Amino acid sequence: MGRVSKKSQIDFAAAARRWHESNEDGRKPTMRDVADLAGVSKKTVSRVINESPLVNEATREGIKALIRDIGYRPDPQARGLASKRSFLVGLITDNPTPQYVVQIQHGILDVLRPTGYELVVHPCDRKSDTFLEDAKRFIEVQKLYGVIMTPSVSEDERLAEITRELGCAYIRIASIALDMERRMIVTNDRVGGREAAHHLAKLGHQRIAIIAGRRSFRSAHERRAGFEEGLAEHGISIPPEYVLQGDYTFDSGFALGSEILDLDPPPTAVFASNDEMAAGVLQALHVAGQTPPDALSVVGFDDFETATRVWPRLTTARTPARRIGRLAAERLFEFDKDEAVAAGPNQTTPRLIERDSTRRHKT
Amino acid sequence: MGRVSKKSQIDFAAAARRWHESNEDGRKPTMRDVADLAGVSKKTVSRVINESPLVNEATREGIKALIRDIGYRPDPQARGLASKRSFLVGLITDNPTPQYVVQIQHGILDVLRPTGYELVVHPCDRKSDTFLEDAKRFIEVQKLYGVIMTPSVSEDERLAEITRELGCAYIRIASIALDMERRMIVTNDRVGGREAAHHLAKLGHQRIAIIAGRRSFRSAHERRAGFEEGLAEHGISIPPEYVLQGDYTFDSGFALGSEILDLDPPPTAVFASNDEMAAGVLQALHVAGQTPPDALSVVGFDDFETATRVWPRLTTARTPARRIGRLAAERLFEFDKDEAVAAGPNQTTPRLIERDSTRRHKT
DNA sequence: GCTATTATTGACACCGGTGACAATCTTTTT
DNA sequence: AAAAAGATTGTCACCGGTGTCAATAATAGC
Numbered sequence: 001m002g003r004v005s006k007k008s009q010i011d012f013a014a015a016a017r018r019w020h021e022s023n024e025d026g027r028k029p030t031m032r033d034v035a036d037l038a039g040v041s042k043k044t045v046s047r048v049i050n051e052s053p054l055v056n057e058a059t060r061e062g063i064k065a066l067i068r069d070i071g072y073r074p075d076p077q078a079r080g081l082a083s084k085r086s087f088l089v090g091l092i093t094d095n096p097t098p099q100y101v102v103q104i105q106h107g108i109l110d111v112l113r114p115t116g117y118e119l120v121v122h123p124c125d126r127k128s129d130t131f132l133e134d135a136k137r138f139i140e141v142q143k144l145y146g147v148i149m150t151p152s153v154s155e156d157e158r159l160a161e162i163t164r165e166l167g168c169a170y171i172r173i174a175s176i177a178l179d180m181e182r183r184m185i186v187t188n189d190r191v192g193g194r195e196a197a198h199h200l201a202k203l204g205h206q207r208i209a210i211i212a213g214r215r216s217f218r219s220a221h222e223r224r225a226g227f228e229e230g231l232a233e234h235g236i237s238i239p240p241e242y243v244l245q246g247d248y249t250f251d252s253g254f255a256l257g258s259e260i261l262d263l264d265p266p267p268t269a270v271f272a273s274n275d276e277m278a279a280g281v282l283q284a285l286h287v288a289g290q291t292p293p294d295a296l297s298v299v300g301f302d303d304f305e306t307a308t309r310v311w312p313r314l315t316t317a318r319t320p321a322r323r324i325g326r327l328a329a330e331r332l333f334e335f336d337k338d339e340a341v342a343a344g345p346n347q348t349t350p351r352l353i354e355r356d357s358t359r360r361h362k363t
Numbered sequence: 364m365g366r367v368s369k370k371s372q373i374d375f376a377a378a379a380r381r382w383h384e385s386n387e388d389g390r391k392p393t394m395r396d397v398a399d400l401a402g403v404s405k406k407t408v409s410r411v412i413n414e415s416p417l418v419n420e421a422t423r424e425g426i427k428a429l430i431r432d433i434g435y436r437p438d439p440q441a442r443g444l445a446s447k448r449s450f451l452v453g454l455i456t457d458n459p460t461p462q463y464v465v466q467i468q469h470g471i472l473d474v475l476r477p478t479g480y481e482l483v484v485h486p487c488d489r490k491s492d493t494f495l496e497d498a499k500r501f502i503e504v505q506k507l508y509g510v511i512m513t514p515s516v517s518e519d520e521r522l523a524e525i526t527r528e529l530g531c532a533y534i535r536i537a538s539i540a541l542d543m544e545r546r547m548i549v550t551n552d553r554v555g556g557r558e559a560a561h562h563l564a565k566l567g568h569q570r571i572a573i574i575a576g577r578r579s580f581r582s583a584h585e586r587r588a589g590f591e592e593g594l595a596e597h598g599i600s601i602p603p604e605y606v607l608q609g610d611y612t613f614d615s616g617f618a619l620g621s622e623i624l625d626l627d628p629p630p631t632a633v634f635a636s637n638d639e640m641a642a643g644v645l646q647a648l649h650v651a652g653q654t655p656p657d658a659l660s661v662v663g664f665d666d667f668e669t670a671t672r673v674w675p676r677l678t679t680a681r682t683p684a685r686r687i688g689r690l691a692a693e694r695l696f697e698f699d700k701d702e703a704v705a706a707g708p709n710q711t712t713p714r715l716i717e718r719d720s721t722r723r724h725k726t
Numbered sequence: 727g728c729t730a731t732t733a734t735t736g737a738c739a740c741c742g743g744t745g746a747c748a749a750t751c752t753t754t755t756t
Numbered sequence: 757a758a759a760a761a762g763a764t765t766g767t768c769a770c771c772g773g774t775g776t777c778a779a780t781a782a783t784a785g786c
Contacts, residue, residue: 028503030742041766046744056764073504077449078742080440081771088483098668102461105484118505120451120481121468140391141436142481250672279672286674305461309613309642309669311649393772404736409774419734441772444741731784741774748767755760 012038012062016069029072037070038063049074076116080143089332090147092122092135092159096249097276099304100321104150104173107325115333117145126153136162144168146332148325151175152217169335171328175219182343183335185328189219189301190226192317192350196271196299197230199315199352204361205269205297209242211256211281213273217248223273223301242267246277253280260296261288268361269297275307275316282310282357297358301350312356320348375401375425379432392435400433401426412437439479443506452695453510455485455498455522459612460639462667463684467513467536470688478696480508489516499525507531509695511688514538515580532698534691538582545706546698548691552582552664553589555680555713559634559662560593562678562715567724568632568660572605574619574644576636580611586636586664605630609640616643623659624651631724632660638670638679645673645720660721664713675719683711 015037019029031049035042040059047055048063066072080086089112093101101123108119122138124131139147139162146169153159154172160179163170172179175189200208210227213220228238244259246252253272257280260270272278278300285292292298292312300307303318330344337343378400382392394412398405403422410418411426429435443449452475456464464486471482485501487494502510502525509532516522517535523542526533535542538552563571573590576583591601607622609615616635620643623633635641641663648655655661655675663670663679670677693707700706 032742042743043745043767044765047765050744054764059764073500075444075506075742076504077440077443077506078771079744081438081444081773082742082744084744084771086440088481098461098465101465106486109484109486116504118451118483118485118501120483121472122481123469123472137436138481141439141479143438143440250668276672283672283674283676305613306669306672309639309646309673311646311674313646395772405773406737406775407735410735413774417734422734438772441741442774444743445772445774447741447774727786729785731782733782734780736779737777739774739776742771744771745769746767748765750763750765752763753761756758 012066013069015039016066019070029070031072031074034063034067034070034072038066084143085145086143087117088120088142088144089117089329090120090122090138090142090144092124092138092147092149092153094124094126094153095150097274097302097304099306100150100302100319103304103321104148104325104328107322107327108148108329110322110326111329111333120144124153126156132158132162135159136166139163139166139168146170146335148328148332149173151219152214154178155218169332171332171335173324173328175222178218181346182331184346185324185331186347187219187319187324188347188349189222189317189319190229192301192319192352193223193226193228193271194230194233195350195352196301196317197227197234197236199354199358200269200271200297200299201231201234201236203269203297203358205267206236206361207242207265207267207269208236208238209244209260209263209267209270210238211244211246211253211270211272211277213277214247215245220248220273227271246273248274248276250276250280250283253277254284255280257281257284258288261285261290267296269299269358271299271301273301275300275302275304275314278314278316278357279306279310282312282314293357293359297361299358303353307353307355310357315353315355315358317350317352319350324348375429376432378402379429382433392433394435394437397426397430397433397435401429447506448508449506450480451483451505451507452480452692453483453485453501453505453507455487455501455510455512455516457487457489457516458513460637460665460667462669463513463665463682466667466684467511467688467691470685470690471511471692473685473689474692474696483507487516489519495521495525498522499529502526502529502531509533509698511691511695512536514582515577517541518581532695534695534698536687536691538585541581544709545694547709548687548694549710550582550682550687551710551712552585552680552682553592555664555682555715556586556589556591556634557593557596558713558715559664559680560590560597560599562717562721563632563634563660563662564594564597564599566632566660566721568630569599569724570605570628570630570632571599571601572607572623572626572630572633573601574607574609574616574633574635574640576640577610578608583611583636590634609636611637611639613639613643613646616640617647618643620644620647621651624648624653630659632662632721634662634664636664638663638665638667638677641677641679641720642669642673645675645677656720656722660724662721666716670716670718673720678716678718678721680713680715682713687711 035045076087148171150173154174173185212224244256300314300316303316307314307316397408439450511534513536517537536548607619663677666679666681670679
């Protein structure tokens with residue numbers, strides 16, 4: 001290493017000046033231009049762009065400086081055409097909560113931005129019968145570098161299989177590991193459920209209801225299981241009539257919230273498996289003329305914006321969506337890396353945020 | 364027209380069969396394959412793909428059928444490289460309300476989906492000093508087919524100018540026409556403000572306050588102007604001390620909501636220029652132990668999800684965000700069309716949704 | 727029937743990069 | 757000092773389309 005070839009004698013700064021002078025018409029430089037100015041072949045410039053180690057140190061630095069000076073940007077389309085992949089990352093979602101989706105997008109972009117990769121969004125409907133075809137076409141036609149999937153599509157084995165078959169990198173965001181560890185970002189919803197349980201138990205609640213989430217979401221099971229485990233640690237169990245089946249929507253929370261009021265004896269607290277449903281419960285209480293948390297303590301899950309908009313503000317387990325997006329994007333770029341290489345974190349744990357929707361049970 | 368050339372004697376169905384038989388390894392067909400099977404040149408296939416009228420009717424139909432049969436998809440990268448543009452549409456946003464952004468995204472995708480164009484999201488920070496450069500690079504490097512901008516970046520003349528200079532199609536979403544009509548989607552916020560005013564006036568309110576939106580948003584001025592106009596029609600004017608300056612955030616609504624309570628005499632109704640601030644006002648009332656709408660009628664603006672999550676549910680002027688997204692995408696594809704050609708609609712008008720946060724003023 | 731005109735199609739270079747492999751230059755080995 | 761090995765760079769075809777312009781086919785005009 002460190003050898004100084006004749007080529008390195010080239011004055012890169014002068015080359016840049018030359019470019020600026022001869023380019024009064026403001027043409028965008030191509031790799032050809034860079035190569036000519038630097039007195040090397042396109043291939044060498046290409047190597048510099050792609051961080052290939054087979055380039056002389058001095059040459060590399062000179063070319064890099066030149067590229068910076070004249071503002072050269074490789075054309076992603078040409079790169080993609082030649083290398084049979086694009087510089088696009090797809091985000092496949094079917095989550096109806098805008099706050100979640102946008103946070104995830106921002107998280108992903110935090111990582112993508114400096115890399116030059118771009119994010120293409122692809123909401124879908126898992127129930128559509130062309131959903132798998134559509135996704136496949138999307139990945140294949142755009143030759144996506146990678147895809148990130150959120151619940152509940154992320155839990156679809158067929159979609160994961162298709163992505164694998166296409167040789168596309170992917171990261172699945174979910175509440176349990178459904179795949180090789182480094183292809184998952186796992187949010188440990190079970191712990192969140194457990195914390196919610198501890199919180200209510202510590203406040204002295206005994207008669208506790210739960211509104212479960214949509215069955216087709218793994219998170220619904222995890223949250224519920226965690227919650228029940230947590231209560232069990234305090235010797236509390238949930239009787240069957242206190243288990244209500246929701247579907248993660250505000251409307252279901254509202255409907256079930258009204259039902260809770262008719263229970264006899266009524267519970268003193270309820271764990272709604274997400275904020276939307278928790279907000280629905282609060283609204284049902286208000287409509288019935290009750291005042292939470294006096295009438296009923298309510299715990300939510302997610303800590304999206306809704307949690308702080310409602311009254312009383314929700315005590316809830318925070319899902320760090322932006323961070324999840326960030327991790328997903330980071331892991332995506334390590335997709336092919338050796339498993340042995342120390343991978344970054346791929347786990348997040350919800351943390352309980354205590355607010356006003358829960359209070360000590362008066363015995 | 365209607366001439367039957369010898370070429371049309373080719374049996375396209377047989378060609379498709381031939382392909383399926385000889386392609387047991389599942390290779391994706393290219394334009395070369397289609398052309399060879401059809402016995403025509405690549406250029407002719409290219410013409411069919413691009414809906415060129417200079418192709419014989421029979422040839423066109425045959426090739427189309429063949430393309431369908433063997434599942435050929437033109438490669439957007441190759442197309443882009445050759446034609447110096449991509450099949451990507453950029454969405455440049457700096458609106459902090461996730462519900463708005465996601466709705467817009469969905470609206471745009473409603474239109475894009477069947478076309479094969481894809482949506483690349485690009486949130487930005489107008490206050491960043493590299494914001495313009497970044498946007499320019501984004502458009503230039505990706506060779507975007509077009510961009511759609513939402514408030515408040517849509518109101519930035521410099522950004523519009525840059526986009527124009529790059530020869531990129533664009534649509535600006537805003538509350539007033541800042542540009543040629545067919546390059547705008549205008550939401551007539553003034554009318555929304557007016558309707559809010561009429562609503563409150565009809566309910567008998569006289570002492571009415573307003574929480575204005577962030578000054579750097581045109582919509583803030585429009586909403587306020589419309590509201591004041593509307594009140595004026597009922598002979599009502601807003602005294603200076605009833606005009607509060609918010610910034611469209613929940614927190615500002617909360618803070619100003621508290622202030623309202625200290626006003627002497629207190630207003631009986633308030634128009635918050637968006638739902639977030641309206642929600643803030645409601646929360647401030649709750650914290651103060653007041654019960655809206657008895658204590659204070661509150662009108663919001665937007666009708667995003669928050670409006671129905673809070674208690675009481677907000678009376679608010681609906682911004683049809685998804686429809687706006689749809690219109691924007693539709694107009695984008697007509698960007699170069701002759702002005703004389705009857706353009707589709709590019710206006711939307713908010714509609715007041717009456718809910719529970721307003722009530723008749725008891726005199 | 728022959729030429730002018732229009733409809734339809736094709737040839738070929740090129741868009742801006744990368745892959746595979748060959749060539750050249752240095753340094754090390756013997 | 758020649759051969760072997762390693763480092764560095766270059767050559768050239770090709771990725772899958774489109775633009776330009778020429779070529780061919782079919783109909784119209786006289």
